[in-house]
Amino acid sequence: MTDMTYTIALMGNPNTGKSTLFNVLTGLRQHTGNWPGKTVTHAEGEFTYRGATYRLVDLPGTYSLYSNSADEEVARDFLLFERPDMTIVVVDATALERNLNLALQVLEMTGRVIVAVNLIDEAKKKGIHINTKKLAAKLGVPVVPISARNREGIDALLDTVDAMAHGRINTTPLSIQYSPDIERGIAKLLPLVKDIMGDTYPARWIALRLLDGDASLLQALKQPPQLLIKEGNAYACCGSVKSV
Amino acid sequence: MLAADQSNRFDRLMEEAASLAPDNTREQIVTAIFQTSAALCQECVTHKNSVKRDRTEQIDRIVTSKRWGFVIMLALLAAVLYVTIAGANVFSDSLARLFGTIETYLTMAFQAIHAPGWLHGLIVLGLYRGTAWVVSVMLPPMAIFFPVFALLENYGYLPRVAFNMDRLFKKAGAHGKQSLTMAMGFGCNAAAIMSTRIIESPRERMLAILTNNFVPCNGRWPTLILLSSLFMAAGYTGGWKTFVTAGVVVAMVLFGIVVTLTVSWALSKTALRGIPTHYTLELPPYRRPKIIETIIRATLDKSLYVLKRAVTVAAPAGILTWGLGNVHVGDTTVLAYLAGWLDPFAKALGLDGYILMAFILGLPANEIVVPTLLMGYLSAGALTEVDGLHSLKQILLDHGWTWLTALNMMLFSLLHYPCGTTLVNIYKETKSAKWTFVAFALPTAIAMAVTFTTAQLARWLGLI
Numbered sequence: 186m187t188d189m190t191y192t193i194a195l196m197g198n199p200n201t202g203k204s205t206l207f208n209v210l211t212g213l214r215q216h217t218g219n220w221p222g223k224t225v226t227h228a229e230g231e232f233t234y235r236g237a238t239y240r241l242v243d244l245p246g247t248y249s250l251y252s253n254s255a256d257e258e259v260a261r262d263f264l265l266f267e268r269p270d271m272t273i274v275v276v277d278a279t280a281l282e283r284n285l286n287l288a289l290q291v292l293e294m295t296g297r298v299i300v301a302v303n304l305i306d307e308a309k310k311k312g313i314h315i316n317t318k319k320l321a322a323k324l325g326v327p328v329v330p331i332s333a334r335n336r337e338g339i340d341a342l343l344d345t346v347d348a349m350a351h352g353r354i355n356t357t358p359l360s361i362q363y364s365p366d367i368e369r370g371i372a373k374l375l376p377l378v379k380d381i382m383g384d385t386y387p388a389r390w391i392a393l394r395l396l397d398g399d400a401s402l403l404q405a406l407k408q409p410p411q412l413l414i415k416e417g418n419a420y421a422c423c424g425s426v427k428s429v
Numbered sequence: 430m431l432a433a434d435q436s437n438r439f440d441r442l443m444e445e446a447a448s449l450a451p452d453n454t455r456e457q458i459v460t461a462i463f464q465t466s467a468a469l470c471q472e473c474v475t476h477k478n479s480v481k482r483d484r485t486e487q488i489d490r491i492v493t494s495k496r497w498g499f500v501i502m503l504a505l506l507a508a509v510l511y512v513t514i515a516g517a518n519v520f521s522d523s524l525a526r527l528f529g530t531i532e533t534y535l536t537m538a539f540q541a542i543h544a545p546g547w548l549h550g551l552i553v554l555g556l557y558r559g560t561a562w563v564v565s566v567m568l569p570p571m572a573i574f575f576p577v578f579a580l581l582e583n584y585g586y587l588p589r590v591a592f593n594m595d596r597l598f599k600k601a602g603a604h605g606k607q608s609l610t611m612a613m614g615f616g617c618n619a620a621a622i623m624s625t626r627i628i629e630s631p632r633e634r635m636l637a638i639l640t641n642n643f644v645p646c647n648g649r650w651p652t653l654i655l656l657s658s659l660f661m662a663a664g665y666t667g668g669w670k671t672f673v674t675a676g677v678v679v680a681m682v683l684f685g686i687v688v689t690l691t692v693s694w695a696l697s698k699t700a701l702r703g704i705p706t707h708y709t710l711e712l713p714p715y716r717r718p719k720i721i722e723t724i725i726r727a728t729l730d731k732s733l734y735v736l737k738r739a740v741t742v743a744a745p746a747g748i749l750t751w752g753l754g755n756v757h758v759g760d761t762t763v764l765a766y767l768a769g770w771l772d773p774f775a776k777a778l779g780l781d782g783y784i785l786m787a788f789i790l791g792l793p794a795n796e797i798v799v800p801t802l803l804m805g806y807l808s809a810g811a812l813t814e815v816d817g818l819h820s821l822k823q824i825l826l827d828h829g830w831t832w833l834t835a836l837n838m839m840l841f842s843l844l845h846y847p848c849g850t851t852l853v854n855i856y857k858e859t860k861s862a863k864w865t866f867v868a869f870a871l872p873t874a875i876a877m878a879v880t881f882t883t884a885q886l887a888r889w890l891g892l893i
Contacts, residue, residue, distance in 0.1 A: 254629035281474055283711075285466035312477040320473040361465050364457045370449035377445060381438050395446035397454050403443050407436050 190238045191350045194263055196291060197275035198284050199246035202303045204228075206275055206333040207243045210343075225259045234343050237350060242269065248283075250290045251399070258401060264294050265386065266409045271297040271349050273342075278308035278315055278330070288324070289361055293390040296358040298326045299345050305330040306337065325357035360389070370396045382406070485714040489589065493712075498593040503679060505581065510675035513574040514658050518671075520569035522819075528561035550755065556748055558807065560740050560800075567651040567796070571732040574650060578615075579727035583718030587612050592710060594686075601690045602697025604633035605710065611637075611689060614644045616731070618847050621646075622854040632703045636693045638855055639868050642847040643689040645682065647731060648738075648795030652842050653678050655799065659822045660835035677839075685843050688875065738796055746790055746797050750804040764805060778877060779837035779884030781829065788841065793849040798842065833887050837880040844876035 197203040207215070211230025220227045228243040244263055245256035264272065274291050276284035281302070288300055302315060321328035327345045331338030348354050363371070374392035382391065386406075394402045451457065492501050535557060539549045581587070587609075594608035606628050613621035621641050628634040645653055654674075662673035697703065753764040761769075768782030775785040783805040791798035806824050825834075846869045847855070856865040 282466050282470045285469055286462050289462055289465055314475045314477070316473045316475075320469065323469055323473065359465075361461050363461045364451075366451040367454065367457055367461075370446070370451070373449055374442070374446055377442055381442060392446070393458065395443060396450045397458060398447060398450065400443070403439055407439050 189350075190240055191270040192240045192242065192267065193346065194267075194269040194272040195241055195243045195275065196260060196264075196272055196287065197246055197303075198248055198277065198280075198287055201246070201275045201277040201284060202333045203246055203275040204243060206273075206301065206303065206331070207241060209333050209336060209339060211241055220259050225255050227259075235347050237347070239346065239350075242267075248287060250287070250294070251397070258405070261294075261402070262405055262409075264291070265405070268295070269297075271299060271346065273299045273301050273346075275301045275303050275333075278302045278305045279311055279313060281313075281315060289359065292324065292326065292358040293361065293393070294387050296326065296356045297349065298356065298358065299342070299349060300324060300326060300328045301338075301342055302328060302330045303333050306332040306335055324359050327354060327356075363393075367393070367396060485712075488715060489712060492586075492589050493592050498589075502590055502593060503683070505586070506682065507675050507679045509574065509577050509581065510654070510678050511671055512577055513570050514654060514674050514678075515668075515671045516573040517569035517654070518658070520572070521565055524569065525561075525565040528565055532557060532561065547755075551748060551751055554751065554807070556744055556751075558804075560744055564736065564740070567655075567799070568732070568736055570651050570654045571647075571736065572728060574654070575647075575731040576724040576727040579723050579731070580718060580720065583716070583723050585713050585715045588710065588712050592712060595710065597690055598693065601694040602703070603636045603690075603693040604628045604630065607633065607637040607640075607693070610641060611644055611686070614641045614646060616647060618642045618644075618646045619850040619854045622851055622858055625858065630703075632697075632701050635701055635859070635864065636696055638859065639696065639864075639871060640689045640692045642851060642868075642872055643685045643692070643844060645685065645843055646795065646848075648848065649842050652795070652799050653681055653839050656835045656839050657681075659825070660830070660832045663832070681839055681843055684840075688844060692871070692875070738794055746801050746804070750790070750801055754805065754807075768805065777884065778841070778880040779833050779887070780841065780880065781834070783828070784834070784838055784841075788845060791848075792846070795842070795848050833884065833892070837883060840883065841876050841880050844872055844879055846870075846873045846876075 195203055195207055207228065207230065210232050212232070214232065215228060215230030217226060217228040219225065225245050230241050230243075232239050232241065242263065244260040247254075247257045247260050250257055250261045250264075263269070272291055272295055274288045276288055288298070291298055300320070302317060302320075305315070308315065315330065317328045317330050327349070329338055329342045329345055331342055333339070345354070362368070371389060371392045374395060375388055378386075378388045378392050378395070382388065391402070391406075491497055532553065535553050536549065539553060590612055591605070591608040594611070595605035598605050598607050607625075609627065610621050610625045613624045618641050622638055625634050625637040625641070628637055657677040658671075658674045661677040662670045665673050750764065753767070754762050756763050758766055764786075768786055770782070771785045772782035775782050778785075783802055787798045787802035787805060790801045803821075803824065806828055846852070852865060852869060855868045856862065859865060
């Protein structure tokens with residue numbers, strides 16, 4: 186198993202210390218550039234842990250995945266088409282409620298998620314206590330408290346990454362219950378989505394986005410964007426791609 | 430499978446989805462997510478003694494509430510304007526007297542060196558007097574307004590304004606962030622045009638660009654404040670006078686916001702159709718700004734900057750206006766000829782030829798509209814030394830001004846085409862001559878329509 190490489194996507198709101206964590210994990214083994222055809226900065230790096238190599242992709246900081254902006258489109262497309270082996274969502278412990286919005290949206294797209302609750306030291310200073318065990322149980326994915334700038338909790342995070350990479354963690358991602366109207370719409374669309382796209386994509390999430398009239402998603406599904414030039418070779422007409 | 434076939438199936442899927450979606454899908458989705466997050470935090474997060482955070486939340490609960498948000502916003506704006514107008518009156522007169530004294534010495538100096546009359550006219554009566562008027566009339570309100578406004582800004586109040594306005598903009602089919610770019614427009618429209626970059630959707634960004642100049646910028650605040658204090662509260666005295674003056678300016682700002690929303694709404698239903706996108710607005714905690722530093726910065730950066738701009742543009746304009754006012758064609762001056770030519774049209778708008786010409790010559794910068802107007806009037810015969818607001822009002826009254834003239838000039842100033850710098854920025858940002866022209870023509874048409882209506886209405890009702 187020593188030559189295995191796993192891809193990890195790093196997500197989070199702006200100003201949550203996402204890049205600090207990225208730097209802590211990858212050190213100097215990183216390179217930056219632009220996403221093809223976009224003016225969005227692309228940074229990725231590598232690290233090894235217990236014999237496995239991890240490719241860490243620092244996605245742009247966003248508040249949602251609603252493709253309002255180029256940043257959000259890049260983040261969404263990466264999760265959808267590159268399908269990383271796992272996604273670390275960095276949330277700000279001092280503003281957990283707002284940050285969870287993004288985490289919940291990621292959970293709708295993929296279950297292979299680790300939530301890293303960053304700035305836990307600052308939260309403690311402000312008298313905020315977060316019960317991460319309970320949060321993990323509720324979200325159905327591992328939750329690790331960290332302080333990236335103090336390098337606290339990094340080992341625990343890496344252990345979780347290792348466990349998830351080797352299939353030792355089963356996740357049961359929380360599924361948001363929408364209003365009856367929307368749930369009805371999803372139920373009707375779901376078979377159609379599965380019929381057209383198969384099981385390659387998160388069907389419930391796609392149905393939801395289509396209900397919301399997300400034309401940019403439809404465009405992306407029709408013509409999956411070539412996200413990273415160096416490995417853009419395996420595109421079929423309906424865009425099933427598995428990197429690495 | 431053929432790509433085209435696949436594409437068609439996607440389109441059908443989208444149509445199907447559209448038919449199933451309830452009206453406020455986005456609202457419902459976002460609400461469900463927010464409620465889930467809130468419920469999770471309720472269970473997993475406990476707070477203790479977080480005093481500072483709580484205080485921000487407590488204040489926000491009031492200043493961004495549906496009931497009090499707008500009331501507080503207007504009250505604060507009125508308070509800032511009240512302080513500005515009350516304070517400006519004190520300084521303006523003494524400043525004007527100072528300039529009057531200096532002018533006497535200048536004239537003596539010119540006589541001492543036996544300078545020709547035209548040179549004295551050009552330099553002292555054109556350049557100096559024009560500039561002196563600008564400084565004595567515009568500096569006092571700016572020196573008070575900008576620092577006070579900056580304090581409010583640095584306490585973190587402006588994002589709350591954006592938060593309050595967000596609902597309205599969304600209803601108008603525009604992006605909530607337009608409330609931020611609009612707030613920026615209160616400072617400078619040209620800068621606000623650049624700031625519309627924060628709006629990602631091209632449609633919503635265009636709305637923000639086209640409607641930005643309906644709020645008064647640095648260059649127009651002084652005009653509004655000045656005219657309001659001269660004409661709008663004539664029947665009142667003392668504190669009430671200041672209060673009414675401030676009230677009129679607040680009403681102007683409100684009217685500008687109403688026009689912004691109406692035009693956004695109309696455009697989003699016609700030329701720029703679409704639905705508003707969703708976004709997250711972070712409300713930073715309130716912070717006590719460094720008060721002295723803020724005041725100094727605002728004075729240096731804004732007051733002096735605007736003044737410098739006004740003077741550097743006004744000085745050549747002063748010479749030009751003086752020249753136009755003293756070059757004779759037949760038995761009349763070029764200036765009087767042009768003003769007379771514009772007059773019938775301007776009168777229909779409740780203005781006069783000189784005012785309209787001042788707006789035209791003021792295209793490069795709104796700051797110079799009032800100075801140009803004064804120079805126009807002064808060169809046309811009624812030569813008055815700079816000695817304060819009272820004589821300023823006398824100049825205007827001598828040229829047939831009424832409260833309606835003042836009101837319409839304020840309205841025209843509020844609504845007319847953006848300044849040259851702003852137009853250049855609009856062209857740079859949109860890369861489209863067509864949209865730049867729209868950004869010029871649309872406000873101008875609205876300004877003309879509104880002033881025409883008020884003028885005709887006032888005359889028809891026999892108010893003047």
